[in-house]
Amino acid sequence: AQSVTQLDSHVSVSEGTPVLLRCNYSSSYSPSLFWYVQHPNKGLQLLLKYTSAATLVKGINGFEAEFKKSETSFHLTKPSAHMSDAAEYFCVVKPGGGNKLTFGTGTQLKVEL
């Protein structure tokens, strides 16, 4: 069985300050991990993915995430938030085989001036 826990349902930051969105996972197999972003009334866009290569993964729009097996974590970070980053972010786990994604409950990121 696999599961994902996003530790914060809402995060608020000021523009230009760092972003940290936290995610812990549980998986019986070596998982693949993803972060997706969803802007209002839009579909999901892939930010980055971890697939057992480098533990520090760089994604689009300046986001990156670090896979820490000992902590079963896959936190998403960005050095400097931009207003356009305001959206809902989903941490996702996929087992080694098959295409069934398990989504976290989402973190709503608010960016203030």
Next chain:
Amino acid sequence: KAGVTQTPRYLIKTRGQQVTLSCSPISGHRSVSWYQQTPGQGLQFLFEYFSETQRNKGNFPGRFSGRQFSNSRSEMNVSTLELGDSALYLCASSLEVGVSYEQYFGPGTRLTVT
């Protein structure tokens, strides 16, 4: 390359009716998955099709069904609609190259059941 397209984008149906949603994957992608997104339950996996065969299934009642055609286009059907079926239905396709392959999502179909 065109992205995943879903039709219709918005739909209003009445309880007891049935509905069919359509998804066209990215060209060359053979796997199509469906997800339901609601405020209460979040994003939940419905089923996945690959080469016209259902490969995975989530925990939804038999009222939810799907199929995939030889050109990889997929449809999902919900029969005997209930108010709780109101949701955003998302389709995703993947290329299936290598060990792990990301899924690309369409914009979704917003279904409202009255």
